[in-house]
Amino acid sequence: MRRVESFRDAFARALVELGELMEELVVVDADVASSTKTILFAKRFPTRFVEVGISEQDMVGVAAGLAVAGMVPLVSTFSMFLLRAWEQIRNLVARGGLNVKFVATHAGLSDYLDGPSHQCLEDIAVMRAITGMKVVVPADAPSTKSLLRDSLSVKGPVYMRLGRDYAPRVYDEEGEVKLGKANVLRDGSDVCIAACGVMVRFSLEAAKELGKMGISAMVMDVHTIKPLDEDAILKASYNTKGLIVVEEHSIVGGLGGAIAELLAEKRPTRIVRVGVKDSFGTCSRDYLSLLNHHGLSVAGIVRAAKVILNEG
Amino acid sequence: MLRRMSLEHGTSLSTLKFNAKRLKELGLIELNNKTACLTSAGRLIVNILSDDALKQPDVSSLRSCSVTLREKLVELLEPINGFHLTSSLSCLDIILALLEGWLALGLLNVKALILSKGHAAPALYVVMCRYGLLCEHELKSIGELGSKLQTHAEPGASIVAVPTGSLGQGLSVANGIAMAMKMRGEHGFVYVILGDGELDEGQVWEAASTASSHGLDNVIAIIDRNNHQLTGPTEAVKKKEPLKAKWEAFGWDVAEVDGHDHEALLRTMIRAELDRNGRPKLVIARTGGMSS
Numbered sequence: 001m002r003r004v005e006s007f008r009d010a011f012a013r014a015l016v017e018l019g020e021l022m023e024e025l026v027v028v029d030a031d032v033a034s035s036t037k038t039i040l041f042a043k044r045f046p047t048r049f050v051e052v053g054i055s056e057q058d059m060v061g062v063a064a065g066l067a068v069a070g071m072v073p074l075v076s077t078f079s080m081f082l083l084r085a086w087e088q089i090r091n092l093v094a095r096g097g098l099n100v101k102f103v104a105t106h107a108g109l110s111d112y113l114d115g116p117s118h119q120c121l122e123d124i125a126v127m128r129a130i131t132g133m134k135v136v137v138p139a140d141a142p143s144t145k146s147l148l149r150d151s152l153s154v155k156g157p158v159y160m161r162l163g164r165d166y167a168p169r170v171y172d173e174e175g176e177v178k179l180g181k182a183n184v185l186r187d188g189s190d191v192c193i194a195a196c197g198v199m200v201r202f203s204l205e206a207a208k209e210l211g212k213m214g215i216s217a218m219v220m221d222v223h224t225i226k227p228l229d230e231d232a233i234l235k236a237s238y239n240t241k242g243l244i245v246v247e248e249h250s251i252v253g254g255l256g257g258a259i260a261e262l263l264a265e266k267r268p269t270r271i272v273r274v275g276v277k278d279s280f281g282t283c284s285r286d287y288l289s290l291l292n293h294h295g296l297s298v299a300g301i302v303r304a305a306k307v308i309l310n311e312g
Numbered sequence: 313m314l315r316r317m318s319l320e321h322g323t324s325l326s327t328l329k330f331n332a333k334r335l336k337e338l339g340l341i342e343l344n345n346k347t348a349c350l351t352s353a354g355r356l357i358v359n360i361l362s363d364d365a366l367k368q369p370d371v372s373s374l375r376s377c378s379v380t381l382r383e384k385l386v387e388l389l390e391p392i393n394g395f396h397l398t399s400s401l402s403c404l405d406i407i408l409a410l411l412e413g414w415l416a417l418g419l420l421n422v423k424a425l426i427l428s429k430g431h432a433a434p435a436l437y438v439v440m441c442r443y444g445l446l447c448e449h450e451l452k453s454i455g456e457l458g459s460k461l462q463t464h465a466e467p468g469a470s471i472v473a474v475p476t477g478s479l480g481q482g483l484s485v486a487n488g489i490a491m492a493m494k495m496r497g498e499h500g501f502v503y504v505i506l507g508d509g510e511l512d513e514g515q516v517w518e519a520a521s522t523a524s525s526h527g528l529d530n531v532i533a534i535i536d537r538n539n540h541q542l543t544g545p546t547e548a549v550k551k552k553e554p555l556k557a558k559w560e561a562f563g564w565d566v567a568e569v570d571g572h573d574h575e576a577l578l579r580t581m582i583r584a585e586l587d588r589n590g591r592p593k594l595v596i597a598r599t600g601g602m603s604s
Contacts, residue, residue: 026495050491053525057486058518065488068424068473071495073488088515091478092485096467098474279587 006165008105008140012037019045022152024051026071027173030059036076036105056081060088060100067098070151079104079120086126093157094130101151102264103160104140107137108197108248109276109291110163112284119281125253127159128226134158135226136179137247137255140201142171147223150179159198163248168201168289170221178219182229188218191305192236195246196222196255199274199296203246205300217305218299225255230262237263242270242308246301250290251275272304272310318365334588338499369419369582373572374408378574381408381438389434392455395463400435402538402571402599403505406440407432409577410503410534415443420583423500424473424489428462428482429507429536437461440470473502480513482506483533487519490528501585504533511543512550519560523592524563531592532584533564536571539600555596571597 003141014255019025019041028050033039050066053182056077063073075082082089082104093100104123111118128135136151138144138157144162151158177183185200195203195268200221207217218240220232236243243263245256256273263269276294284290292296335341340354343426345379370427376476381404389397427436440446446461450469453459460469464477466566486504497552510516537555539546548551556566565587567581584593 026492034439040528047495047539050526052518055515055518055522057481057515058522061481061484061515061519062488062491064474065485065490066492067488068485069489071492086485087478090482092474092481093477212409 004167004169005160006142007034007110007138007141007144007167008035008037008164009150010144011103011162012040012310014145019048022072024070024075025064025152027051028055028059028066028073028075030056030077030081030118032077035078036103038076050303054083055089055097060085062078063100064088064092064096064098065102067093068096072101072105074101076103076105078118079107079123080118080155083120083123083126085300089133089157090130094132097156099155099157101160103148103156103162105162106162106164108163108224109281109294109296110166110198110287112287112290115283116280121248121250121276121281122253123159123161124225124247124249124255128253128258130157132156133226133245133292134179136160136224136226137196138162138177138223139170139195139197139221140167142174143177143221143223144173146177147179152253154179163198166198166235167306168198170200170204177223180227180229181259182232183221183223184218184232185221186217186219188216188240190216190240191242191244191245192218192220192240192253193221193244193301193305194222194233194236196225196257197248199246199248201299202296204296205298206305209298209302210305215305215309217276222259228258230266233259233262233297234267235271237267242272244272244274244304244308245305246274246296248296249275251277270308272307274300274304281306301304306311337586358477369413369504369575369578371409371412371578374405374412374574376498377442377571378405378408381442384438385434388438388451388454388501391461395455396431397434398540399429399536399538400432400509401458401537402540403429403432403507403597404439405436405538405572405574406505406534406577406597406599407435407583409574410573410581411439412444413578413581417531419578420577421500421585422503423493423498424486424510425471425481426474426478426482426486426504427465427472427504428504429479429484430476431509432507432555433463433470433548434460436470436472452530463499477587479507479510480515483516483523483531485524486531486533487526487528490523490530491526492527493530494528501530501532506533507541508535508537508539508546508552508555511552511555512541520559520562520564524591527590528592529588529590532595533592534595534597537596537598537600559594565589566594566596568598571599
């Protein structure tokens with residue numbers, strides 16, 4: 001897997017481009033602009049960049065006020081630390097139906113060296129529980145840019161979750177994904193691998209491995225977790241023997257939870273969740289070893305597929 | 313001329329000098345041969361703010377009105393177990409003076425109002441009713457299933473800018489609105505009413521620091537200093553004093569006033585609007601029976 005443009009670089013560059021087009025776009029930061037890379041926006045548009053210091057709750061309140069006054073505020077910080085303002089997001093932004101965008105970086109295990117205090121494995125679950133919140137997890141740099149653009153073109157709150165640096169390519173260029181629409185990247189008839197974020201690329205690799213074993217695996221990029229593309233998931237459940245849901249998140253309440261809720265009600269289907277098994281992260285000197293430690297690997301996905309097929 | 317304005321309005325000369333540039337930009341003064349003269353727009357404003365309005369705003373009628381509204385509040389909240397009645401009663405006169413100065417007298421330039429102590433929504437509703445912003449029938453429906461009048465303030469049904477009810481969040485929102493106004497070069501002020509109990513929330517102090525760091529002199533916060541919170545006297549639950557010194561240390565200009573004196577409240581708000589010196593303004597409205 002070649003290393004290309006990181007999530008945060010892709011996000012920050014697209015943000016500057018959008019800043020040129022949208023005069024009302026304002027970025028709100030809590031002293032992490034050099035880490036989230038919104039510093040690029042700050043340099044280009046200093047009067048539309050608001051620094052509140054290390055105060056996440058205040059940051060969300062300020063963004064709510066900016067939105068009330070007709071601006072389009074984009075709040076960006078580490079996913080872990082945005083969670084301390086969950087109540088403000090719920091009570092001010094969502095309850096007020098305000099047009100505030102949240103871009104949370106360093107999500108999942110991507111902040112590998114900083115350890116469990118920084119590794120956020122619960123955000124999809126708690127954000128998706130908020131009424132009216134859209135939850136988006138791009139797979140790579142080009143889709144980050146597309147989905148950021150889409151998020152800013154819809155009214156109301158959006159939570160976009162990004163990894164830090166490692167972002168192996170899934171898409172050749174921007175515009176191949178669309179907010180709210182799951183993307184089938186590979187057809188298959190035995191199992192369906194539904195994934196989000198960096199795990200999409202891992203799932204494509206796993207599908208290749210399965211192919212060598214004579215197993216036909218469909219791969220779907222479910223970048224929009226809320227609202228979930230129910231038709232695409234149901235179709236996959238009809239066309240395969242079961243779903244493997246892969247995410248860099250706790251197995252509690254994330255994409256796996258969302259798909260399980262849907263299929264349990266509409267079409268009970270065998271599901272295996274590949275994610276962090278209700279535990280915290282830990283420090284690591286490299287990202288891939290940490291993912292592997294938690295079973296987030298090509299081999300882990302292949303094993304899950306075999307579990308489904310061996311039961312049949 | 314600035315010295316004369318200073319004497320007339322009791323605003324410090326240094327503040328007026330600080331504001332002179334801004335006044336020129338606003339077209340309120342012009343410079344002729346190094347002498348500042350009021351433009352016609354400036355003269356109009358000075359007239360409005362002359363003795364009649366600034367020194368003696370006629371709010372005497374509010375005294376009897378306040379009694380009527382208090383009776384109405386008690387009656388209104390009786391069917392819902394006196395829902396936060398005391399919290400509403402303590403800030404009723406603050407809201408009354410604000411809306412009188414804003415809607416009836418046109419002396420205040422209010423761009424947004426936030427009720428950070430959202431549980432005092434009933435006080436806002438009865439005052440809104442007085443100014444024809446709500447009808448009696450709507451007022452009586454408060455808290456009923458299907459009523460647009462929620463027990464905690466929400467936009468749409470009331471004149472607040474943002475939904476509240478969870479404490480400690482209003483000042484941050486006021487800051488955001490004030491920043492947007494500055495970005496767009498808009499005039500006017502964002503008013504936010506806080507309870508003294510909610511000052512326990514850390515977010516209030518995050519916001520206090522944000523307001524002064526960003527020079528938000530278009531934010532006017534009013535604390536309903538009633539000395540009580542849910543569990544008991546504020547100073548017994550968690551110390552708030554020295555309140556004035558704390559806010560001053562956070563970079564705010566602070567005025568203290570009797571929170572049931574409509575005239576004093578209104579005069580303090582007008583003065584806060586005139587003093588565009590780069591510092592946010594706090595009014596500590598004493599509404600409790602005894603100071604601690």
